[in-house]
Amino acid sequence: MKLDDLPTPALVLDRHTLSANTSAMTERMRRHDVRLRPHMKTAKSAEVARLALKDNFGGITVSTLREAEYFLQHGIADITYAVGMVAGRLDAAAALNARGADLKIITDSVDAGRAIAAHGATHKVLIELDTGDRRGGVAPNGPALLEIADILNEAAAVTLVGVLTHAGQSYECRDSEAIAAVAEEERAGAVLAAERLRAEGLPCPVVSVGSTPTAMFARDLSGVTEMRPGVYMFCDLFQAGIGVCRREDIAVSVLASVIGHRRGDNVILIDAGALALSKDRSTAELPEDCGYGIVCNAETGEPLSDLRVQAVNQEHGFVTADQPVPFDALPIGAKVRVLPNHACMTAAAYDCYHVVSGGTEVIATWPRCNGW
């Protein structure tokens, strides 16, 4: 089957680019002597996980328990569920462990720590740290860290395995220098917390950090044991916009059909709209605003001059450019590919990837694990 035979919109994944991205990150982490625990929240695919885990230790990160269940079914047992645990999910976590998972859960709360300790089932737990992202996490230098650690360490069925942080503020950086500084904040905070635990005689074998930007530009990862980047596998226009990748490193795109011409408005309508692309506008904050995506040649994947999706309705994308739009080169029925602002958001609308490898031949269809 060829790309041209696919009903549109469809999600296209270039295995050649994907594989280059996963190999480069594997090599980067090896140079740092840090274990790579890829975050599967972007890809949500066992086939992508296999590529990401090649030459790595075999552990992954997930953002939902449904992902954990899916990856366990596909033979991946070493899983860190990197969203704060609540009491109501402990039974589900224990059930996964009973079926062979080696699940690590996280908490940043005394109350949740007590609930984990009281649950009775065996749980491996990391304490979540805030190293500047201001999302989840306790302060590496504050009292809650030790309080939670004590609660967990005293529970017979619980194993305190370490600390975990995500420097999400790296997404606010605009160059590699700034990202390197955030990477050092992330490292330093995590290592400080680990040292404080160890100084109290508490176990802390795992020091887990990471985001794609900090994984890409960290200079020194001393004391860190693992990193958890995710979007590096696919890359996207936002990552390209902050200098983390090049546009040609973007492995996912949305195949779309031209469905209308508005010559008077210099607009081409495509059948990839708000559902097919997502309403993510993260590039709006960057020097080059990519609208809802950059429009490329369907066969080569190369950008078509400066065509971008400027607006979206549910099933309509409005493509325009500063220059005259090439209506004749893109007649109704013609295909294009759209590079996404944010791969995690765009991919979530699809139940599978149509896989190519640098060409237009669809060599495989890989399912995704969506929802909760």
Added chain:
Amino acid sequence: MKLDDLPTPALVLDRHTLSANTSAMTERMRRHDVRLRPHMKTAKSAEVARLALKDNFGGITVSTLREAEYFLQHGIADITYAVGMVAGRLDAAAALNARGADLKIITDSVDAGRAIAAHGATHKVLIELDTGDRRGGVAPNGPALLEIADILNEAAAVTLVGVLTHAGQSYECRDSEAIAAVAEEERAGAVLAAERLRAEGLPCPVVSVGSTPTAMFARDLSGVTEMRPGVYMFCDLFQAGIGVCRREDIAVSVLASVIGHRRGDNVILIDAGALALSKDRSTAELPEDCGYGIVCNAETGEPLSDLRVQAVNQEHGFVTADQPVPFDALPIGAKVRVLPNHACMTAAAYDCYHVVSGGTEVIATWPRCNGW
């Protein structure tokens, strides 16, 4: 099962509110003596369609051929596919008709009209009109209307069944007076086009218009034969913000769990983030910006003072308020319900609805038909 037993995030649909919304629209269209052809792009559910079709003629509107296939499987044959047809989809449309569908397709293009005429299979076609939305559609008073109509009318296998328009510019209105004016633009344009076709001896039995705002506030629908609103079934914060409904008319919400407290930032973290709520920010343009959603009591569905989801990461929602956030009333593990900005976008992330009827008992699970 109770709402409290559901894993979160989960999509909740209140059948009592839904039913009141569908009955009110049915009654409104009956008063106008216009057929209601509900647009199923929001709900994408056979069970919701059954309620929307109660006391109506039985035809629906869809936004994808996958929806058409799904609804046909569920016994609904009279379907208008209201996105511009392209040659590559004609075989799929014909296959649906061969399986019993009575599909109406639309076009606004001479080229697509020629492709439909040349296809050979029987097709029923509406000509798409632009009555101010500047998306798809030919001008009601321009030459393309008659040119396309002639092409279609001369093809033996094609039946020209009328004209269709969607006054999407009604979403830019901020009060009922402005919406009523758009409704009149929509009606007048469609009726003009129909009269021009009939004056040429061309058939035009169907004059199809509609959006939820124009359906709600149209004063006169003379000459119109059917309306195609969709989001009125569920309503959402955007529709409430432009005066089309009240907040208490919103039938869908996202059940979420509190997963973290950031007392220093006056922020509660919930497990409904960008994927669970969508990144739709349509209320940002309205007098009351609802962030990514309004936070309500999980049991009653009543808004919790002025709590709103201010920011989202993939699986994290950041809930805050101008007043101090009630941390003690919302401990970690507590449940809330979030009203969406845009029901079509939010619902698309879920594979089913958990149905309640004014209470907390989950009385049914209704699947959705997502994707393409």
